[in-house]
Amino acid sequence: MFGVFCYYVMSVIKVQNISKHFGSLKAVDDLSFEVQAGQVFGFLGQNGSGKSTTIRMLLSLIHPTSGQIEIFGKRIEKDREAILEQVGAIIERPDLYPYLSAREHLELFAKVRKQKIGEADINATLEKVGLAHRAKDKVQTFSLGMKQRLGIGIALVHNPSLIILDEPTNGLDPQGIADIRQLIQYLAKEEGKTVLVSSHLLSEIEQVAHQILIIHQGKKMVEGVTKELLDPEKRIVQIKTTDDANALKVITAGSFSNYLLPRGEGVYLKIPTREIPLLNESLVKAEVALLGIETKNSLEDYFLQITSNA
């Protein structure tokens, strides 16, 4: 038996040259990008860079000044209701009704979905976001992190195929951040969801996103596959010592001087990964009181590099 397998990657989100102007302010300026099915797409930018405005345009909360948005191959302004049926989203802050409980929120938003969402789905969502034990408590008693979890629960309760999470780790403690990271990975890997996640906590995006887009002042700065952009061959490292001057002396005197990065404080190098042990050896030999060598080659560095050059 012969079979022909046609494989193609479908664009779940296709944004073409969208702009949004608020008076003279260009919040988003001629932005284009695509998000493929099953992908975790990292949407990065500093505060005020235009991330949330873009996400609001994707969700038809804001009307673009120009450009076109297609989701699931349909135009958002024409097929808004059909598109939003398959989308779950949280946008910036987890704003909820303080006088309702977590369960009431999920029940309420289950009612305004066209899918049949039963008690079991609501219980499963509460479990998924770790709020089962506080399901009956009013939201006014919740911490910011718990509200954020509930916001994610509302986004997931109808089992959407596209999930848009705008700053989902805001207000979460380190464990909460790790939980959300795991949840995003689970949704993409195990459930085949497409996830667009925006954040300014760039190290978080680095760990979950297949593809990243960095915007700055409403404009696209860079877009690409996370692994390729990070270039594992070269790493930014911080030399932690009790005597930075002595460490710098050793570095500038040897073959590592070309790798030295001009930073205000601390000793930083952009160095090929294979040379890190040699650097370590040289510092130890020169009796530099070494506290550690910390890899800093994260998106944060990449992001800072990109946006500071803009």
Add this chain to the structure above:
Amino acid sequence: MWSLIKVELYKIFSRPRTYIAFGAIAALIVVIQLGLKIDGDFYASFLMKDINDTLTVDGKVLNGYLICYILLQLLLVHVPLLVALIAADMISGEANLGTLRLLFTTPYSRTRWVLAKFIAASIYTILLLIWLAFLALFVSMWIFGTDDLFLMKSNYVVLIEQNDVLWRYVGAFVFASFALLTVTSLGFLLSSLSSNSIGPIVGTMSAIVFFTILSTLNIPLFTLVKPYLFTTHMNNWKEFFDIQVNANNEAITGSILNIPKIKTSLVVLTLHIILFVSASIIIIKKKDILS
């Protein structure tokens, strides 16, 4: 659509603020009823003082029907302010809370949401009116009993037989519901323009006070616009209690003196409701949700 209305009603009746109006109406009515129960005879004799020499009235003047009329005269001016508390908060309150974006990312159009919110606010208004009717009419009938309704107008008196009164109250309350729904729609319109609740609530109250003053001033300039102001028509529920008389100046049971006036008022109020709600829909559809 019904599911959206249910969601909106659930939210309205989950908030403690909603019950302030019900409590305020109950407190006012109970206080007035108590006062009239204790000092009612004095009040009745004060009412009748100008006509005691020319007219002899038998029976119980201060009965449940008259109490209800007095209460409506007093309260139907103030109930719009209570209605504004909820109606003017329907959209702006959610914008302020940040939950409007949650609603507008569900697979329903903004028009549907706005209509669902308006219908929910209208149901709240009607329930408030039913509560008012129950306390002002039925509780008064229970406490003070019933008899013919004797009303003192500015330059004449009206006597309506007791078996001819109840349907007039039904008519008056239906009319009052149109008047209050006009206030609801005005609050709703102002609510669609703002991202905080205080402005629309104060704005609605101010608009009612402002237009009521214009409606009552007898200045030629204002006389031109008076027929088009909703406040001019809001108090025309009283027309249900003006009765036609025959050639012998005897009251005609089941009649209303000026039916065209009631019809005109209902048309003006309905047009205001349509105008305000349509404007709200257009504003919300065009609005960027930035909250």
